[in-house]
Amino acid sequence: MNSTCPAAPPDLLLQPLWESILRRERLLQSPLLPASFGFLAHLALSVPFLLVDVLGRRWPQMNCYRIAGGDPQVPVGDTLQLWGRCLLRIACCHLTVIAPVTALLQCVRSPSLPPEAPRCARALAEVALCLLLFDSVYFAWHVVIHRVPWLYQRVHSTHHQNRDTFALAAQDSSPWELLSLQTIALTCAALLDCHPLSEMAFHMINIWMSVEDHCGHDLPWATHRLLPFHLLGGSPFHQTHHHHFRYNYAPYFTHWDRLCGTYRADTAEKP
Ligand SMILES: [Zn+2]
Ligand SMILES: [Zn+2]
Secondary structure (H helix, E strand, C coil): CCCCCCCCCCCHHHHHHHHHHHHHHHHHCCCCCHHHHHHHHHHHHHHHHHHHHHHHCCCCCCCCCCCCCCCCCCCHHHHHHHHHHHHHHHHHHHHHHHHHHHHHHHHCCCCCCCCCCCHHHHHHHHHHHHHHHHHHHHHHHHHHHHHHHHHHHHHHHHHHCCCCCCHHHHHHHHHHHEEEEEHHHHHHHHHHHCCCHHHHHHHHHHHHHHHHHHHCCCCCCCCHHCCCCEECCHHHHHHHHHHCCCCCCCCCCCHHHHHHHHCCCCCCCCC
């Protein structure tokens, strides 16, 4: 009797995708991948919201879901300058700190690339667990950097210079904060021993949700509306944090703030 289990059939949805990614193995193994992926994905995902912000000046009906910014009294040139300075700070952070450190981490990790894609259910479970773990660690770290004045000044105050947020502000943080967030995200995926495809999906969703948190609009199709009972906070939840520092420390889910008494419902003043 043959005691070995027959190999599971490949996942029909993810296997072709994974094989097309594997054909770019050199790119996947590049030490510069984490920093360049983080920067470019953030920029690309921010562009639609920035366009809405600009077009909303000409067609005010585009501002119907706006919860922050968009003051028509502010000249568009000032807004573009604000975004340009923000983008420059983020690029400098990535070039001087994030790229060298994550390149070193990538060389140490040397991720292996299995030939098989994960099953869809496994990939979904890994992404969900990564998000929950990242959310928990970020919540604890965020409380600490708010409660310790020395850390707040050196690590977190840069992020709070934007009281009314806009999409690019998601990564407008000090190099040390950006580095800590990248390290937490990479560590969560490593601790859960995720398949590289699940890890990529997690990083992409992580960047998308942080851009949504800061986009300044509460859209009817936003990701935080996917779950019931306000389990995900979304942009109203995070905008409230930018207005009232002592509430809503978690990046995405609301359970830790509810449990710790730091939850505050959407009270950010609408423009
Ligand atoms: Zn923020
Ligand atoms: Zn904060």
